[in-house]
Amino acid sequence: MPLFPIHRIRALLLLAAAAAACLYAGKEFRKMNAPDTILPGQGVSRIRALKDYFPNLEGTRSDSAVYFLESGRPGPTVLVLGGTHPNEPAGFLAAVALVESLRVKAGRLIVVPQACQSGFTCTDPLEGYPQSYSLRSRSRLRTFRFGSRAANPVEDWPDPIIYRHFPSGQQLSGNETRNLNRAYPGKSDGTTTEKTAFAIMKLIRDEKVNLAFDLHEAAPEIPIINAIVTHEKGRELAAGALLGLELENLPYALELSPPNFHGLSHREWGDGTPAIPFLLETTNPVQGRLRGRTGASLAVDGQDRQYRLAQESGRMRITYDAGGEPLARRVGRHLRAIQAVLETYNELHPEGRVELEGIPSYEEIIRNGVGSLLQ
Amino acid sequence: MLHWIYTAMAAWIAWLLLEELFEEKSWRIQVSLVLILIPLVLRILQIK
Known part of the structure; x- marks a missing residue:
C-alpha cells in the first residue's frame, strides 16, 4: 500500500x-467584536460603565458604557436602556440618539444604549440576519452592528435544556438563559446574562432611578406592538401618556406587566427597585416569521413584500404599514413615547420636573430620517 | 465547568473526525466530514 x-x-x-x-x-x-462608535453630544456630562456597578463584568463582552446627561438642577432620574435585544435596532438607535442629541434642562438622564453588549458580538443562527446596517447621519455614513436577541452563546455554552429563573424558579426554554429580559433581577455568581442583569439592577438602585425605560421591538404578528408595558405603579403615568399620544395620532396599547411572569424588566425593576418601569415596543419586520429576503435594507427601510401582501389580504392580524416600517418611524415612536410619559410625570409632579431639549418632533424625524438624530 | 467539559468533548469529536477523514475512501463522506469539522473548530477556538 x-x-x-x-x-x-x-x-x-x-x-x-x-x-x-x-x-x-x-x-x-x-x-463583530469591534465596538460601535457612539459620539457623545454636548449633553453628556460623564461616562461610566456597568463594571462600575458590578466589577465582575470588567474585561467581559458584557460590560457596556453608561452615559450620564445631567442638568445640575433638581428633578427625577430617568434611565433609558437600548439594545436589550440587539436584533431590535430601533431601541438601540433611540438610545444612541439621546446620547448624541439630547440636552437635559432639569433632572438627569442615564442612557445605556447597549444593555446586552454581548449580543452585539454575534447574530442569531439560521435567521440570515445582516451583520451590520448603515445610515447617513448629519455628518457621515454610520455603520452599526445588527446583533442577536440573546447574549453570545460562546460565553455560557451549553444552554441548559430548561432555563430556571432565579429566584422564582420559573421554567422557560433553555435558550432564554441568554435573554437579558428574562434574567432580572440577576445573580452575582450566575451566568454572564444574570450578572449583566444584576449590574443593571444595582445601577437602578445606586443611582436612585425614578423612571426607567426599556426599548424593544417585536415581529409584526406579535400582539404587543406599539405598546407601553408597565408595572402596576406605572399605570397612571402610562395611561396619561397614551391619551397624549392618541391625540397626536400615535396609537399605543397599554399592557400591564403579568405579576407571575418573572425575569422581565417591567416586572422585576418594579418589584425590586423604587423605579417605575416602562417597556416600549415597536414593529420590526426583520424579526417576523413571514418576512422575505432579509438584509440591511429591511432593517433600515422596513419594506417587505410578504408583509405588504399579508396586510393587503386582510387575513392576518399584523401591525405593518403597506409603505413599510422604516427605522425613522420606529425610533420616532420610541422617543415620542418616552417624552409623553415624562410630560405626564411633570404634570403630576410639578415640584420635581424633568426637562429635555434637542429631540426633534416625531414629524421632523419622519421627514429628515433617523440619521438626522445622529452626529 | 460544564462549558469546558463541552469544549473538551468538541475537541475529542473533532479529533475522531480527523482520524475518520484520513481513513475514509469515499470522497462524498470525506467532504461531509470536513463540513462537520468547520463549526466544531470555530466553537473550540471560542470564535462562534
Whole structure:
C-alpha cells in the first residue's frame, strides 16, 4: 500500500479547504467584536460603565458604557436602556440618539444604549440576519452592528435544556438563559446574562432611578406592538401618556406587566427597585416569521413584500404599514413615547420636573430620517 | 465547568473526525466530514 494513497491526499486537500473556510468565517465573526462608535453630544456630562456597578463584568463582552446627561438642577432620574435585544435596532438607535442629541434642562438622564453588549458580538443562527446596517447621519455614513436577541452563546455554552429563573424558579426554554429580559433581577455568581442583569439592577438602585425605560421591538404578528408595558405603579403615568399620544395620532396599547411572569424588566425593576418601569415596543419586520429576503435594507427601510401582501389580504392580524416600517418611524415612536410619559410625570409632579431639549418632533424625524438624530 | 467539559468533548469529536477523514475512501463522506469539522473548530477556538 503506498504511503500517500489518493484518499489521504484528498483528505489533506479537503482539510486545507476547511482551514481556509475557518479562517474566512472566523475573520467575519470576529469583526463583530469591534465596538460601535457612539459620539457623545454636548449633553453628556460623564461616562461610566456597568463594571462600575458590578466589577465582575470588567474585561467581559458584557460590560457596556453608561452615559450620564445631567442638568445640575433638581428633578427625577430617568434611565433609558437600548439594545436589550440587539436584533431590535430601533431601541438601540433611540438610545444612541439621546446620547448624541439630547440636552437635559432639569433632572438627569442615564442612557445605556447597549444593555446586552454581548449580543452585539454575534447574530442569531439560521435567521440570515445582516451583520451590520448603515445610515447617513448629519455628518457621515454610520455603520452599526445588527446583533442577536440573546447574549453570545460562546460565553455560557451549553444552554441548559430548561432555563430556571432565579429566584422564582420559573421554567422557560433553555435558550432564554441568554435573554437579558428574562434574567432580572440577576445573580452575582450566575451566568454572564444574570450578572449583566444584576449590574443593571444595582445601577437602578445606586443611582436612585425614578423612571426607567426599556426599548424593544417585536415581529409584526406579535400582539404587543406599539405598546407601553408597565408595572402596576406605572399605570397612571402610562395611561396619561397614551391619551397624549392618541391625540397626536400615535396609537399605543397599554399592557400591564403579568405579576407571575418573572425575569422581565417591567416586572422585576418594579418589584425590586423604587423605579417605575416602562417597556416600549415597536414593529420590526426583520424579526417576523413571514418576512422575505432579509438584509440591511429591511432593517433600515422596513419594506417587505410578504408583509405588504399579508396586510393587503386582510387575513392576518399584523401591525405593518403597506409603505413599510422604516427605522425613522420606529425610533420616532420610541422617543415620542418616552417624552409623553415624562410630560405626564411633570404634570403630576410639578415640584420635581424633568426637562429635555434637542429631540426633534416625531414629524421632523419622519421627514429628515433617523440619521438626522445622529452626529 | 460544564462549558469546558463541552469544549473538551468538541475537541475529542473533532479529533475522531480527523482520524475518520484520513481513513475514509469515499470522497462524498470525506467532504461531509470536513463540513462537520468547520463549526466544531470555530466553537473550540471560542470564535462562534
